[in-house]
Amino acid sequence: MMLPKKLAFCSVLMAAMAMPAMADGSVSAATLDAVEFNNKQFNKNRTQAIRKLQERGYQVRSIQLKSHGETPAFVMYATKNGMRYVIKLTYADLKIIQETRLDAV
Numbered sequence: 001m002m003l004p005k006k007l008a009f010c011s012v013l014m015a016a017m018a019m020p021a022m023a024d025g026s027v028s029a030a031t032l033d034a035v036e037f038n039n040k041q042f043n044k045n046r047t048q049a050i051r052k053l054q055e056r057g058y059q060v061r062s063i064q065l066k067s068h069g070e071t072p073a074f075v076m077y078a079t080k081n082g083m084r085y086v087i088k089l090t091y092a093d094l095k096i097i098q099e100t101r102l103d104a105v
Contacts, residue, residue: 049074049089058085068097 042065050060058078066075072091079085088098 045091045094046074049076049094052089052094053078053087057081058087065091073097 046063050063053060053076058076058080060076060078062077064075065072067073068088068090074089074091074094076087076089077084078087082104084102084104086098086100086102087096089096
């Protein structure tokens with residue numbers, strides 16, 4: 001039996017939270033606990049982050065929750081005007097902290 005898409009995503013996210021921080025910057029459970037993570041708030045922040053980039057003309061391709069220093073951040077992969085970008089936003093207040101243009105699509 002296949003899990004509904006939302007439940008499967010939550011299962012993967014919860015498993016990732018149980019692991020310690022990895023060298024690639026994945027968020028540890030302790031970091032997420034520090035921001036009092038819950039699914040409702042996560043989904044709200046994720047939706048607002050996507051909307052913020054869409055309002056700036058980006059087409060969001062994927063989004064990940066990783067660490068930026070000691071705080072969690074959304075790492076978003078997007079395109080705009082035929083170029084690929086990686087944009088980091090703070091998790092709590094959705095401020096853009098890094099915007100990197102990669103190359104043409």
